[in-house]
Amino acid sequence: MTTPARARYDAVIVGGGHNGLVCATYLARAGRSVLVLEAADRVGGAAVTREFAPGFQVSAGAHLLHLMPPALLNDLDLGAHGLKFAAHNLPTVALSADGQHLSMQAGGGSGARLSAADARAYTEWRRLMRQISGALHPLLNGAPPRLGTDAWSDRKSLMRLGWRIRRLGRRDMRELLRIGLMNVHDLLEDRFESPQLKGALALDAVLGTNYGPRSPGSVLSLLYRLAATGGTEVLSQPQGGLGALSAALGRAATAAGAEIHTAAPVERILVKDDRASGVALASGQQVLAPVVVSNADPKTTFLGLLGAEFLDAGFVRRITHLRTRGFTGKVHLALDRLPKFPGLDPESLRGRLLVAPDADYIERAYNHAKYNEYSAVPMLEVTVPSLSDPSLAPAGSHVVSIVVQYAPYELNEGWATGRQRFTDIVIDTLGAYAPGLRECVRASELLTPADIEREFRIHGGHWHHAEIAFDQFFMVRPVPGATQYETPLPGLFLCGAGCHPGGGVMGLAGRNAARQVMNRAA
Ligand SMILES: Cc1cc2nc3c(=O)[nH]c(=O)nc-3n(C[C@H](O)[C@H](O)[C@H](O)COP(=O)(O)OP(=O)(O)OC[C@H]3O[C@@H](n4cnc5c(N)ncnc54)[C@H](O)[C@@H]3O)c2cc1C
Known part of the structure; x- marks a missing residue:
């Protein structure tokens, strides 16, 4: 120093x-x-880049801006x-084991399995989320009001909050009040048919949290995520x-x-x-x-x-x-070569890939973590940042950055015993969408919440x-x-x-x- x-x-x-x-x-x-x-x-x-295997660099905590x-x-x-920026406006792709992936971008959803009803419902969903998050965004931009004070600044702030919600209009305001305390599973059941679409949207609600889609409060965390950008979320990767x-x-x-x-x-x-x-x-x-x-x-x-x-x-x-206990881990893979992801075009492969085939899959993955076990089939948010930014890996090689949910802070069998097994589970889970992945892995690293606590000095290792x-x-x-x-x-x-x-x-x-x-x- x-x-x-x-x-x-x-x-x-x-x-x-x-x-x-x-x-x-x-x-x-x-x-x-x-x-x-x-x-x-x-x-x-927790927003750093570091080497995790000789010649391979990765965003060790957060990987998407x-x-x-x-x-x-x-x-x-x-x-x-x-x-x-190495990449801007990345698409989100909900992976499907049969290669029928679902792509989601600002313009709407697309994919062979997306029904016309779901396509319409998704467009309406985006409209509603943009409206609500636009109304809530200003709340994030300043100190929250204090409760129970006589200060005018606090009263004004509360009045502004009420006014913003009122300005949503009768229909959207009612919807916000209806859904605000719901769980995201029920909300998605109300609106969509496609399990793949419901899985992808549920993932956004629970990523980084100690929730499953059926947990009360899971809609709040979704609205929170969307409100940060006023509903116009753009995924980027800095070079x-x-x-x-x-x-x-x-x-x-x-x-x-x-x-x-x-x-x-x-x-x-x-x-x-x-x-x-x-x-x-x-x-x-x-x-x-x-x-x-x-x-x-x-x-x-x-x-x-x-x-x-x-x-x-x-x-x-x-x-x-x-x-403050974290339930989110991170897996980094150094690949000698990139395996094929059947059904994914090169542009989509550069995007945010989700392994969350349906909301029940996520709920089942969550069940393990409640009892201090890792998920046997975890939910994943995957990026291959070296596709847009080759400086992260030696020529021809690639880095895969995976946010993995759910990994408990404390594992019943102890992380010393469970570490390799869980890493293998993550590789095999992703391998179901990229046959031959395992053979491409030269080195891997798992960060459990306890590792995150140690490396980033965050008590409990919680993302938030x-x-x-x-x-x-x-x-x-x-x-x-x-x-x-x-x-x-x-x-x-x-x-x-x-x-x-x-x-x-x-x-x-x-x-x-x-x-x-x-x-x-x-
Ligand atoms: C695995 C994982 C994946 C994530 N993915 C994403 C993502 O893709 N996108 C996203 O937006 N967010 C993501 N996040 C969340 C995001 O990284 C964090 O919420 C954010 O980095 C927190 O920023 P901060 O500055 O508040 O705190 P921190 O990043 O935790 O910084 C606090 C700093 O304080 C320092 N410190 C602590 N104690 C002391 C001390 N005694 N003396 C001196 N220094 C000290 C620490 O070393 C640290 O540098 C992820 C988080 C994790 C853990």
Whole structure:
């Protein structure tokens, strides 16, 4: 680690994940002296690119960019900081073992098995989701209102929410109120015939969560995903993987005047006169600042870095009970050559491939994880990023990046025993759509939620730092007492996926937190 230039800053940010970097940029642009301290030897948190087999690079956590609003990307001017895209507007393809795949793009769905009724229903579904997510998107763009205060800003924010829902019109407003608390399985049963289409849409509702399609709240997580982009989700792959996005964010922060140090783990948040006063690094060095912003997850921040002794017992209980166990894993494959995927044209193969043949398949895959078993036939979200970005693999070889659901944090038989077996299951599950896949695999890597916890320092290894659920969402995220990016300890703020609006490579938590810090200082 290099030594920070000063002993005192206006703000210290603990963690250089993408949200920490976005927060740093906005604070620095506002003229604050900002220091970012990242424990890993590179910035990006769970949005990084690294080698997993000699010559093979992969986006080790997040592998698709689709949630960061274009307005934020433009405002950060990431193109000027070196961000280039290897692929943009990727299609989503629901795989079928008989090669009759279903393709979904902005224009609608297509595939031999898609009935005329489903094609119409899918077009109407997209319209409705665009409407609802367009109405909800502004909620993600600012601090959520606080409940039970007399402040005009909170009242105005609640009124605006009501107005946005009212403006949907009678039909869509009723539909939102009807479906908001439903499970996605029932909702899809209402609207579609095709098991393949229902499987693909259910996957979006449960990816990264501890839900199956029949779990209450699974529609909420779908709406959340769609709301991030106002219903116009575009799937992209930065050239050089998601790590290239983080590197560009790092350069944007530096250009704005922030100072970033990697390999600089923070050991403790310092407290003086009942407020945050800086941080102590693992190296023993101390840096003082009246504002400390934590990009680390809430449990790490409050129970690890701050300490329960500075918090009241009720708050500590809420943080302790926050649901932070991940159920999502990642498998990376280094392939000597790419096997054929019967029925897939080259353009589709570059897209997002889903193994979720129907919603019941997903529910069955989920059942195992509830009992600390891995799924015998898991649900997969697959990309082959080296098709669009050959720099990721040696010539003629390929990288396959697979988000795999469901992998429990704790496995009954222990991950040391189950690791290879589960990796083989994932390879064989995908192999059902690409005969001969196994023979092409030169090396593989499995990241379980426990590995994700270790590698990315996310307590519990959860994609969102804390489950997206009604009791951990919006006005109560992560817990009452720490909403609006503020915490019970004056001077200590949160800016990571654990606060509103949650995880995914979106950047809004970081930007909203910076605004809140500036509001408080104003
Ligand atoms: C397997 C997997 C696949 C995913 N796929 C996608 C995807 O395709 N698309 C998508 O949009 N999202 C995806 N996500 C979610 C997304 O990656 C995360 O929600 C997002 O990266 C969180 O960003 P963050 O900046 O809030 O936190 P993080 O990325 O977790 O960053 C927090 C940072 O804080 C640092 N830190 C923690 N403690 C300390 C300390 N004591 N001192 C210093 N630094 C510290 C960490 O090292 C880390 O760099 C995926 C997540 C996982 C796990």
